[in-house]
Amino acid sequence: MVINLSEQFSLLNNWVAELRDVAVQRDRMRFRRNLERIGEVAAIEISKRLPSKIEDTPTPLGISKSTVLNEYPVLATILRAGVPLHQGLLNYFDKSDNAFISAYRKHNEDGSFEISLDYISCPALENRVLIISDPMLATGASLVKTIQYLKQEGKPREIHVVAAIASQPGIDFIRKSEPAVHIWVGTIDAELNDKGYIVPGLGDAGDLAFGPKIQF
Numbered sequence: 001m002v003i004n005l006s007e008q009f010s011l012l013n014n015w016v017a018e019l020r021d022v023a024v025q026r027d028r029m030r031f032r033r034n035l036e037r038i039g040e041v042a043a044i045e046i047s048k049r050l051p052s053k054i055e056d057t058p059t060p061l062g063i064s065k066s067t068v069l070n071e072y073p074v075l076a077t078i079l080r081a082g083v084p085l086h087q088g089l090l091n092y093f094d095k096s097d098n099a100f101i102s103a104y105r106k107h108n109e110d111g112s113f114e115i116s117l118d119y120i121s122c123p124a125l126e127n128r129v130l131i132i133s134d135p136m137l138a139t140g141a142s143l144v145k146t147i148q149y150l151k152q153e154g155k156p157r158e159i160h161v162v163a164a165i166a167s168q169p170g171i172d173f174i175r176k177s178e179p180a181v182h183i184w185v186g187t188i189d190a191e192l193n194d195k196g197y198i199v200p201g202l203g204d205a206g207d208l209a210f211g212p213k214i215q216f
Helices: 011-020 028-047 083-092 141-151 168-177 205-210
Strands: 002-004 052-059 062-069 074-079 098-107 113-121 129-133 158-167 182-189
Touching (some): 011 158, 158 168
Parallel strands (some): 074 098
Antiparallel strands (some): 098 113
């Protein structure tokens, strides 16, 4: 299942446009906040598909029958670019357990790259709902490797991926490699360039959110 959140117009489209805009990108705080907002919208939309239960809620005047989440999902993100999007999800799934993964492109001299996964910290995942956030779903390689590593820690009942911008080739790669995963995206771009970056995309989300890094 692939859900493109911009197919039906909402304020989310404005936030995606600002994420792309080279003038607005100079404001790092706004860039981070727009990613956070997209995470908040995704949290609301995903919550509509999660199991619920009826609970008695005491009020000053009696008892209310309330429909509430049956359980909170586990929220995971890929460091460092995923932190603002993750925070948006966490703002609403505020009782969730969290997982953090360090996955990045390790570039070779010929211009090719491999996905290096150096660190993972996560709670129990067996039979739980897992939501993984990464702002740019480009080739899909880092997300697939992350999913495979997390599965070694326990088999989730459901896996959802949240991205601000995705490429169609990246979506296709995830659907081929992990067909049961649900993908939620702010918008979809058709192409990748020869370096594996989304076109038109928005650039390097990690650098725009937190400043440029030294490449090793």
